[in-house]
Amino acid sequence: MLSDVMEDYLKAIYYLEREGDAPVGTSRIAEYLEVTSPTVTSMVESLADRGFIEREKYKGVELTDEGETVAVEVVRHHRLLEAYLTEHLDYDWSEVHEEADALEHHISEEFERRVAEALGDPEVDPHGDPIPGADLTPPDEGVGTRLSEHGSGDRVRVERVSDRDAEELAYLQDAGIAPGIVLEVTDVAPFGMVTVAVGDEEQSLPETVARSIRVTTATGSEDRAVGGA
Amino acid sequence: MLSDVMEDYLKAIYYLEREGDAPVGTSRIAEYLEVTSPTVTSMVESLADRGFIEREKYKGVELTDEGETVAVEVVRHHRLLEAYLTEHLDYDWSEVHEEADALEHHISEEFERRVAEALGDPEVDPHGDPIPGADLTPPDEGVGTRLSEHGSGDRVRVERVSDRDAEELAYLQDAGIAPGIVLEVTDVAPFGMVTVAVGDEEQSLPETVARSIRVTTATGSEDRAVGGA
DNA sequence: TATAAGGTTTAGATTAGTCTAATCACGGGC
DNA sequence: GCCCGTGATTAGACTAATCTAAACCTTATA
Ligand SMILES: [Mn+2]
Ligand SMILES: [Mn+2]
Ligand SMILES: [Mn+2]
Ligand SMILES: [Mn+2]
Helix, strand or coil: CCCHHHHHHHHHHHHHHHHCCCCECHHHHHHHHCCCHHHHHHHHHHHHHCCCEEEECCCEEEECHHHHHHHHHHHHHHHHHHHHHHHHCCCCCCCHHHHHHHHCCCCCHHHHHHHHHHHCCCCECCCCCECCCCCCCCCCCCCCEEHHHCCCCCEEEEEECCCCCHHHHHHHHHHCCCCCCEEEEEEECHHHCEEEEECCEEEEECHHHHHCCEEEECCCCCCCCCCCC | CCCHHHHHHHHHHHHHHHHCCCCECHHHHHHHHCCCHHHHHHHHHHHHHCCCEEEECCCEEEECHHHHHHHHHHHHHHHHHHHHHHHHCCCCCCCHHHHHHHHCCCCCHHHHHHHHHHHCCCCECCCCCECCCCCCCCCCCCCCEEHHHCCCCCEEEEEECCCCCHHHHHHHHHHCCCCCCEEEEEEECHHHCEEEEECCEEEEECHHHHHHCEEEECCCCCCCCCCCC
16 A cells, blocks of 8 residues: 555654654665655655655655554554564574664554464563554653763663664674663763763763664662663 | 565576476466566566576577576565464465565565574474475475376375465365375266365365375375375 | 845656557468 | 457656755854
């Protein structure tokens, strides 16, 4: 009914609405999807015609409820697939994103249902991203704060990491940083470089990485380097 | 690299080469893929240009070695997926074909490898279709004979059923007919209607169905209604 | 408030895959 | 050996998704 390209545009707009200000402009979509601006202009025209987005020329776009539902459905597919691949096919969390991107548009509702059942209806995927429920209510994507906003002495629990960059994920894995892990910020250097203590080890993270890690304040009862999938 | 549409054409030609005489004509491909003849003509031109098929105008096409390898790869994906869906996601054998058709073009080599491993490198899929090995050597698709070629009194072992028609598969399942099952032909009526004994039951099968079931002569040691996945 | 810079849209072209309508080729029957 | 029917191809058109180059808004700033 809706092409996978269109689904990708809606998913992109869903992310961008939550990462920056609304409305979402042409060039942000273009950069995110690695296409040119005129391509985006013509695509958002169709999506607006079909009622999936609200569009104001020269301003940008916003998902309608219908468009948001489509996006949430694709996101549910994506994150269920990521969870399934790690849980049942022994994938590493740094490898699942690409595979899920390729499959998310091609699985049936039946497949979605069975995968969810095999996983016991999980609430988050391996990166800590919330998995929308079968009713497609948009999940809360804004849990906690960015690690980059914290200062020395803060003890925080990792809630979410970004799933887009396999290299970054491999590095975090190596550093022992994953959802559930508790760590302490020991230093914040110029340009936002954050040093954290993870168990006995210290790790330095560039600002771009620290910004993509979402954390909550750790309660006293949690130990450092405990938890995580 | 190669579009999924092109992969579907190569897979179709692979099947048709094995179902009828070579070379494979335009209209047979058109009927199989449910497109029009001119569409096929233009597509086979591209495939010939790219070296995947040998084409003689007004005669038909044949896969080159390269084209055959692509087809076998897609067939491997398809049948591994069918096996995985039945074994690990509790699908019924009548439901897996469509799902596999949608996914076969979109899984990575890594995914293929892991699914094969999870299954223990099976030799056949739930319908008895041979699963090509990772080396992509074309498997023997011509095992046994068609049930429709047998006469009263023949005791045969079911090797393969067609996976294309979900309704037919549901019927066969109900009738207790599946790969591994041994049955006896009790009657062949006009127009090819075949009656068989399966365990204690008798089942009548129209010629079209009997032709799509491949069987081997049962050895004495096998019991009726034993075996099958 | 005029203008320049950035971002957006328009214009026009391209490729893949599909269709319908019309024409063409080949082999069987007379 | 000619004709005709069946099947194949050609011709021309369409949609979806993309691009480059050029023109166009909007807004911030001088
Ligand atoms: Mn995608
Ligand atoms: Mn994720
Ligand atoms: Mn297919
Ligand atoms: Mn099969």
